[in-house]
Amino acid sequence: MADKAQFWNKIAPKYARDPIKDMESYEITLNKTRGYLRADHAVLEIGAGTGSTALLLAGECAHITATDLSEKMLEVGRERAWNDGVGNISFEVRSAEDMPEGPFDVVLAHNILHLVEDLPSVLARAHAVLKPGGVLVSKTFVKPMSGLHLEYRVMKLALPIMQFFGKAPFVAFHTRAAFEAAFADAGFEIVESGHFPVGQERLYTVARKT
Structure with missing residues (x-):
């Protein structure tokens, strides 16, 4: 966990810019997502980064608990919230696995799974x-249907080298079918799932707790 946090802390200034x-x-x-x-919703965001999404959605709910592995990322988020006068976001250093107890009405997992x-x-x-009936809203990179997808092929070639030199994090290459099946296995019912706009490589998925 410390190594992962170090990677994200290191890139936080560039990520914020x-x-x-x-x-x-x-x-x-x-x-x-709105x-x-x-x-009246209590919302948890995992992988909140610098808080950009939390800040834009804070006006739609009662409170957002924004968590991230990187303290440096969250420092940017706290400063932005202070400057914007947004008082209903709390920032906590936590890994994606280490979610606070809640209960929450909505869990946001954008660009993290x-x-x-x-x-x-x-x-x-x-x-x-x-909470019972609560929803998990995610946007996640999934393996393209076609193995000829240029960006995917470049990433697959370059990623191991970048990871070796500490320039890239772990990335899972789930197929859409396997990714959606994982939700069902965890006790969720998928409400909607698709690429928006069409052709976007990240899959937007909303799943309800059953």
């Missing part, structure tokens, strides 16, 4: 901290 690469997809994700939030090494354990923990 860099603009969002695909703003269209990000806006779609935010708008779709549809699952209510003013492909970075965890034990997906079943993370999904089981999310199920445990959700």
Whole structure:
């Protein structure tokens, strides 16, 4: 865990400066996620990073607990929340597996589940901290249907070298079918799942605790 935290702490300043690469997809994700939030909801976000998503969704719910492995990432989030006058977000240093007890109405897991090494354990923990009928909202990189997808082929070739030199984190290459099956195994019912917009390599999935 310490090595993982060190990696994300090291890149935190650059991560905070860099603009969002695909703003269209990000806006779609935010708008779709807003549809699952209510003013009285307690929300947990795992892998919250610098708090960008939490800050944009804070006005849609009662409180967000934003967690991340990186203290440096969360420092940026706390500063942004202070500067923006947002008072209903708490920031906690936690791994994705180490979720607070809750209970929560919604768990957000945007761009994090492909970075965890034990997906079943993370999904089981999310199920445990959700209220009955609560939802897990994720956006996750999944293996493209076609092995000829250029970005995927480049990443598969380059990733082991970058990881060897400490320049990239662990990345899981789940197929969509295997990823969705993991939700069912953890006791979730998938409410919606798809690529928005079409062609986007990250899968937006909403699953309800049954």
